[in-house]
Amino acid sequence: MHKVKLYGKEYPSRMTMGAMIDFKRQTGKDVNDIGAELELLTLFMFCCVRSACRADGITFDMEFDHFADGINLEDFAQFQENLSEGAEGSKKKEDESVTAEELLGIAMGCMGMSMNDFSRCTPSEFSIAYKVWQEKEQRLERESWEQTRFLACCMLQPHSKRKLLPTDICRFSWENQPQDEKEESISTKDRFDEIAKLWNG
Numbered sequence: 001m002h003k004v005k006l007y008g009k010e011y012p013s014r015m016t017m018g019a020m021i022d023f024k025r026q027t028g029k030d031v032n033d034i035g036a037e038l039e040l041l042t043l044f045m046f047c048c049v050r051s052a053c054r055a056d057g058i059t060f061d062m063e064f065d066h067f068a069d070g071i072n073l074e075d076f077a078q079f080q081e082n083l084s085e086g087a088e089g090s091k092k093k094e095d096e097s098v099t100a101e102e103l104l105g106i107a108m109g110c111m112g113m114s115m116n117d118f119s120r121c122t123p124s125e126f127s128i129a130y131k132v133w134q135e136k137e138q139r140l141e142r143e144s145w146e147q148t149r150f151l152a153c154c155m156l157q158p159h160s161k162r163k164l165l166p167t168d169i170c171r172f173s174w175e176n177q178p179q180d181e182k183e184e185s186i187s188t189k190d191r192f193d194e195i196a197k198l199w200n201g
Helices: 017-027 038-056 064-070 073-091 100-110 115-120 123-159 179-184 188-199
Strands: 003-006 009-012
Touching (some): 017 100, 100 123
Antiparallel strands (some): 003 009
C-alpha cells in the first residue's frame, strides 16, 4: 500500500473509485483529463488520500491548501509515476473508456453495489468484480435461451418421426458442433424446411 507523509504522520494513498468521483465533483473533469496540470494533479492526490483514509476508517480532516503545503516532492513524484502507469494502461483501451459516473451507474444500477462498496474499490478491484458479474449475466442469459429451445424441442417432438435434439431446433453461437455430427447432418435448408413444417402443423 502506498503512503504519504504529512506533517510527521503517514496516511494511506491509493486510487479508488471514490477518489475519481470526488475529483469529478470538485472539478467537473474526469481523471483522464488531468494531463500535466500541477493543481489538478495535487487535487487528485488529495482525493486519493482522503478516499483511502475514509475507506480505512482513518481520520483525515485536512483542507486542500494545508494538504498541498505538507506534500513532500518524493511522495508527489511517486504519485505521478503511479498515475502515469495507470494512464498508459488506459490508452490501450481508449475506445472503451468510460467516465466515473458511468461506472457508478453500472455498479449501483446493475451490479447491486452500494455507494460505500464502490467508493472503496480500486479500479483493478472494480474491474475484476465487473468481469465476474458480466460472466454471471452471460451464463444466465445463455441458460434462458437454452431453456426456451428445450421447450420448443419438447413441443415439436410429438410431430417428428425421429428423435429431436435441442440443437436440431437451433444452434447457438457459443456451441461448437462436433465434426462427426457436421458430416452426418442434413443440409441447413432441408432441416429448416422440416422444422417449419412441424411448427405450422
